[in-house]
Amino acid sequence: MCLLNMDTVWTKKDLLGLEDLSREEIEHILNTVDSFKEVSTREIKKVPALRGKTVVNMFYEPSTRTRVSFEIAAKRLSADVINITSETSSVRKGETLIDTGRNIEALKVDIIVMRHNYSGAANMLASHLRASVVNAGDGWHEHPTQALLDIFTLKEKLGQIKGLHVSIIGDIAHSRVARSNIWGLTKLGAKVIVCAPKLLIPAGIEEMGAEVTDDIDKALHNADAINVLRMQFERDEKAAFPTQLEYFKAFGITEERLEKAKKDIVIMHPGPINRGVEMSSEVADGANSVILEQVTNGIAVRMAVLFLVAQANESISKDAR
Numbered sequence: 001m002c003l004l005n006m007d008t009v010w011t012k013k014d015l016l017g018l019e020d021l022s023r024e025e026i027e028h029i030l031n032t033v034d035s036f037k038e039v040s041t042r043e044i045k046k047v048p049a050l051r052g053k054t055v056v057n058m059f060y061e062p063s064t065r066t067r068v069s070f071e072i073a074a075k076r077l078s079a080d081v082i083n084i085t086s087e088t089s090s091v092r093k094g095e096t097l098i099d100t101g102r103n104i105e106a107l108k109v110d111i112i113v114m115r116h117n118y119s120g121a122a123n124m125l126a127s128h129l130r131a132s133v134v135n136a137g138d139g140w141h142e143h144p145t146q147a148l149l150d151i152f153t154l155k156e157k158l159g160q161i162k163g164l165h166v167s168i169i170g171d172i173a174h175s176r177v178a179r180s181n182i183w184g185l186t187k188l189g190a191k192v193i194v195c196a197p198k199l200l201i202p203a204g205i206e207e208m209g210a211e212v213t214d215d216i217d218k219a220l221h222n223a224d225a226i227n228v229l230r231m232q233f234e235r236d237e238k239a240a241f242p243t244q245l246e247y248f249k250a251f252g253i254t255e256e257r258l259e260k261a262k263k264d265i266v267i268m269h270p271g272p273i274n275r276g277v278e279m280s281s282e283v284a285d286g287a288n289s290v291i292l293e294q295v296t297n298g299i300a301v302r303m304a305v306l307f308l309v310a311q312a313n314e315s316i317s318k319d320a321r
């Protein structure tokens with residue numbers, strides 16, 4: 001595993017979103033992921049890259065994949081890891097996010113990985129701390145490591161991102177995954193189409209570089225890959241579509257619908273899946289699905305991100321001395 005010269009392109013102490021990153025920075029993260037992927041295939045799945053560092057996972061919203069994946073990634077880098085949730089922290093007693101962050105920093109923590117329902121929470125915290133902050137999903141804003149693992153998986157399957165035609169289907173309006181994917185994919189030269197019921201397409205999405213349609217057949221036509229998003233019926237989706245069954249009939253990905261798509265179309269979903277709403281079980285578990293490969297790749301992606309921000313922060317601290 002070669003980790004030399006990793007600090008020449010990456011100089012940021014935080015990872016807050018893909019909007020802030022250049023094409024070169026995104027490619028640098030993806031190249032670093034290549035270096036870490038092999039670690040998880042070893043009998044002893046550990047390298048000493050973050051030995052002596054402490055990572056706190058602060059998750060103020062539910063998560064299965066992202067939280068576990070960050071914890072595994074940090075442990076495979078030999079960091080010490082602590083998990084806190086809003087239920088078990090002093091946030092419940094009225095402490096502000098900034099005060100919580102400053103107190104965690106006073107405990108000599110090196111990296112805070114945070115999921116929060118407030119769009120902009122990670123940026124706000126990062127601007128107040130010397131410790132690194134990694135955004136694990138903030139409101140409807142960004143989920144950068146999810147997009148990076150989606151893009152890494154696509155690159156593994158299809159060789160390169162430039163020139164690919166990727167359709168993102170589902171609730172675009174409330175989706176931080178959609179936003180981060182649009183920034184990342186377009187910067188790397190992919191053509192991105194977003195497809196959703198009209199009320200779930202937010203204003204300004206075309207300015208981000210995506211084409212927009214509410215025609216599912218158009219979104220599937222010629223697509224090399226689709227990224228299917230969860231319908232968040234627990235939020236205000238009912239205003240956009242009356243029932244889950246009606247959504248499935250109009251936008252759900254089925255084997256029948258895929259007959260008109262490319263034979264080798266790559267099917268992604270960030271999870272959690274609502275089977276029979278966004279896609280049928282046959283599609284979710286079918287030969288074109290890479291959903292579990294996305295989850296596996298999440299570990300190497302998060303190892304790369306934790307490593308890069310820690311290395312950049314060390315270099316910033318040295319320069320400040």
Ligand code: CP
Nearest residue numbers: 063064065066270271
């Ligand atoms: N994809 C994703 O963010 O899943 P979790 O909510 O389970 O972390």
